Amino acid sequence: MTGTSDERTVTIRLTNTASGRKEIFRPIDPERVRMYVCGPTVYDYAHIGNARPAVVFDLLFRLLRHAFGADHVVYARNITDIDDKIIARANETGEPIEEITARFTRVYHEDMAALNVLAPTIEPHATRHIAEMIAMIERLIARDCAYVAQGHVLFAVSHLADYGALSHRSRDEMIAGARVEVAPWKRDPADFVLWKPSTPDQPGWESPWGRGRPGWHLECSAMIETHLGHPIDIHGGGQDLVFPHHENERAQSCCAFGDGFVQTWVHNGYVVSGGEKMSKSLGNFFTVHELLSEFPGEAIRLALMSAHYRQPLDMTRDLLRDSRRRLDRWYRLVREVAGDEEAIPEEVKDALADDLNTPKAIAALEALARPERASALKAGAQFLGLLLTDPHDWLKGTPRHGDPGIEEIERLIAERAEARRARDFARADAIRDRLTAMGIRLLDRPDGTTEWERTG
Numbered sequence: 291m292t293g294t295s296d297e298r299t300v301t302i303r304l305t306n307t308a309s310g311r312k313e314i315f316r317p318i319d320p321e322r323v324r325m326y327v328c329g330p331t332v333y334d335y336a337h338i339g340n341a342r343p344a345v346v347f348d349l350l351f352r353l354l355r356h357a358f359g360a361d362h363v364v365y366a367r368n369i370t371d372i373d374d375k376i377i378a379r380a381n382e383t384g385e386p387i388e389e390i391t392a393r394f395t396r397v398y399h400e401d402m403a404a405l406n407v408l409a410p411t412i413e414p415h416a417t418r419h420i421a422e423m424i425a426m427i428e429r430l431i432a433r434d435c436a437y438v439a440q441g442h443v444l445f446a447v448s449h450l451a452d453y454g455a456l457s458h459r460s461r462d463e464m465i466a467g468a469r470v471e472v473a474p475w476k477r478d479p480a481d482f483v484l485w486k487p488s489t490p491d492q493p494g495w496e497s498p499w500g501r502g503r504p505g506w507h508l509e510c511s512a513m514i515e516t517h518l519g520h521p522i523d524i525h526g527g528g529q530d531l532v533f534p535h536h537e538n539e540r541a542q543s544c545c546a547f548g549d550g551f552v553q554t555w556v557h558n559g560y561v562v563s564g565g566e567k568m569s570k571s572l573g574n575f576f577t578v579h580e581l582l583s584e585f586p587g588e589a590i591r592l593a594l595m596s597a598h599y600r601q602p603l604d605m606t607r608d609l610l611r612d613s614r615r616r617l618d619r620w621y622r623l624v625r626e627v628a629g630d631e632e633a634i635p636e637e638v639k640d641a642l643a644d645d646l647n648t649p650k651a652i653a654a655l656e657a658l659a660r661p662e663r664a665s666a667l668k669a670g671a672q673f674l675g676l677l678l679t680d681p682h683d684w685l686k687g688t689p690r691h692g693d694p695g696i697e698e699i700e701r702l703i704a705e706r707a708e709a710r711r712a713r714d715f716a717r718a719d720a721i722r723d724r725l726t727a728m729g730i731r732l733l734d735r736p737d738g739t740t741e742w743e744r745t746g
């Protein structure tokens with residue numbers, strides 16, 4: 291993607307959680323557009339709800355790169371590799387924390403790559419920023435926004451007059467919503483932890499307040515300051531992070547570095563399944579990893595794009611099958627498109643620029659899904675991170691249980707070609723019928739070769 295002056299005129303609109311309104315996005319510095327998204331806590335397979343922000347903000351990243359030039363966008367998505375859930379998992383399984391986090395970081399990278407999610411520009415790990423976190427706490431204490439009590443350091447919410455402004459919550463709602471631990475050392479029940487002590491068997495780092503570890507909210511604030519500075523253009527994440535996580539990030543960063551931490555807050559809605567919240571007990575809980583054994587990553591990506599990002603998304607196997615069939619159809623159309631594609635169709639670009647309206651973008655692609663517009667379909671789809679597989683490979687498909695493998699199919703096709711050369715047409719037709727019954731469609735080319743695809 292090149293950044294010609296013409297392409298830079300695209301107007302991006304985003305719904306800002308802080309104002310509750312759709313606003314025209316104007317970066318603070320168009321030469322260095324900065325976006326931060328809260329990444330995974332790496333102790334287990336990511337469930338499909340965690341994949342949604344990865345895909346939503348990947349689309350925004352692609353759009354920003356297109357609008358401002360790939361070299362002018364910095365996207366940081368962190369890895370949370372210290373957390374009480376990780377400690378609990380290590381205690382349960384006996385596997386060292388570093389092994390758990392390294393393994394699930396690798397799995398996360400593989401799974402997101404399968405969904406055509408681009409790697410972020412920067413991927414900071416929390417455990418590699420402990421010194422910056424300690425420095426930030428010292429700064430908050432010096433500014434009287436934080437206090438030390440019983441080996442803990444707490445943020446004093448009373449020091450931020452508009453605490454609650456991001457999540458639009460009253461003080462009582464915040465106390466109820468945070469399920470705050472009522473601890474005798476807190477000055478106010480809404481105060482939250484910046485640093486907490488570690489027991490000898492828990493991971494910890496030396497600090498001015500004794501051996502301990504950071505609170506989760508603080509991790510993101512310190513990594514944002516380190517890599518992106520203050521203020522930043524866009525902070526994203528799932529809707530469940532608005533409170534307390536983002537409210538608290540905002541409180542810390544504003545107290546430490548001044549007002550105006552984030553220009554535009556963007557939050558995606560929940561993923562449900564069969565209209566219900568996903569849960570292991572209902573049997574409608576999918577990890578990305580298990581879905582990838584049943585469906586191609588692009589089908590999962592397209593399914594995640596089927597609802598507007600601010601709306602709930604109902605993830606079902608029917609939706610995934612429909613998404614796969616739609617891609618099959620598009621791939622058949624673009625199979626013969628050779629060489630470099632044409633410009634990104636304006637209607638696809640405009641839909642994405644209009645608050646990431648992916649249902650509208652998909653409808654625009656569908657309108658291009660005709661033989662004479664196949665190269666525009668390809669350009670538009672690739673802009674959205676779709677149709678990136680070789681069409682011939684895609685249409686050969688991944689065999690499902692009981693399906694013939696590629697070797698067997700190609701052996702039968704070779705036998706049929708042999709029979710045709712020997713003018714044994716009865717045998718050639720019998721082999722074709724056998725392949726048809728196996729769900730394989732043959733496409734004989736004028737040059738005498740035969741292409742094939744799965745019809746299932």
Ligand SMILES: [Zn+2]
Binds near residue numbers: 327328329535539
């Ligand atoms: Zn965060």
